[in-house]
Amino acid sequence: MTRTALETMTAILKDPKNIDHVRSLVTPDVTYVSLNYDDPDLKRVMPWCGTSRGPEAIVQTFLDVARYWSVDDFRIEAELDAGENAAIFGRFTYTSTVLSRTVTSPFSVFGRVKDGLCHYMQFMEDTFATTASFRSGGHWIIRSNPDGEQIEV
Numbered sequence: 001m002t003r004t005a006l007e008t009m010t011a012i013l014k015d016p017k018n019i020d021h022v023r024s025l026v027t028p029d030v031t032y033v034s035l036n037y038d039d040p041d042l043k044r045v046m047p048w049c050g051t052s053r054g055p056e057a058i059v060q061t062f063l064d065v066a067r068y069w070s071v072d073d074f075r076i077e078a079e080l081d082a083g084e085n086a087a088i089f090g091r092f093t094y095t096s097t098v099l100s101r102t103v104t105s106p107f108s109v110f111g112r113v114k115d116g117l118c119h120y121m122q123f124m125e126d127t128f129a130t131t132a133s134f135r136s137g138g139h140w141i142i143r144s145n146p147d148g149e150q151i152e153v
Contacts, residue, residue, distance in 0.1 A: 005113035006081035009088055012118060013076075013109065016062040022055045026118045032057045033122040045131055058121065069094035069133070072102065086111045092125075096133040103129045 003011070008025055015021040034057075035049045036042060043049045046068070048061040065071070073093040080087040088109045095102040105126040112120035143150040 002116040003113075004081055005084055005086035005111060005118075006079055006088075008113045008116055008118050009086045009109060009111040009121070010076075010079070012058070012111075012121070013088065017059055017066065019055060019059045022059050025116075026055045026058065026121070028055070029053055030055060030058070030118055031120045032061070033120075034061050035124060035127050042127065042131070045134060046127075061123070065094075067097065069096050069130075073104075084113055086113065094130065094133065099134060099136060101133040101135075103133045105129050 012022060012025050031051065031053055033051050035046070038050045046064075048057075048064045071092065072095055074090070075092070076088055076090040078089040089106070090108075091104060091106050093102060093104045103126075107123065107125045109124075110120075110122045111118050140153045141150055142153060
């Protein structure tokens with residue numbers, strides 16, 4: 001019997017740093033989107049960001065995350081299964097290894113699965129919060145308010 005989309009996605013998240021395990025759950029050309037499609041500045045901060053292909057990309061992301069942060073908590077809070085699509089929502093708490101800053105972020109994982117194998121996986125989080133765990137100085141002046149007010153972060 002073939003795994004459902006949700007069973008496949010949940011299985012990937014149970015051991016995402018094990019290449020043999022991940023290979024058994026994804027297509028050889030799986031598309032993996034980590035945090036954005038393509039953002040060169042964010043990629044400088046978190047080299048795994050962007051769109052990549054292959055099971056190695058998924059594994060390398062989780063290996064890198066474990067190098068950049070200690071994973072204090074990773075909790076699944078909701079799961080949705082809709083045919084060939086699955087979504088997993090939760091929260092994690094990370095502490096950056098260089099600055100020892102702790103952040104908690106919601107996350108979501110979306111996957112497309114056919115015949116029990118994931119061919120598309122997208123991982124999203126609060127990148128403003130997670131990137132801030134690396135911030136060692138400086139500030140941003142932000143103008144997002146249409147009424148003209150600006151803030152400093």
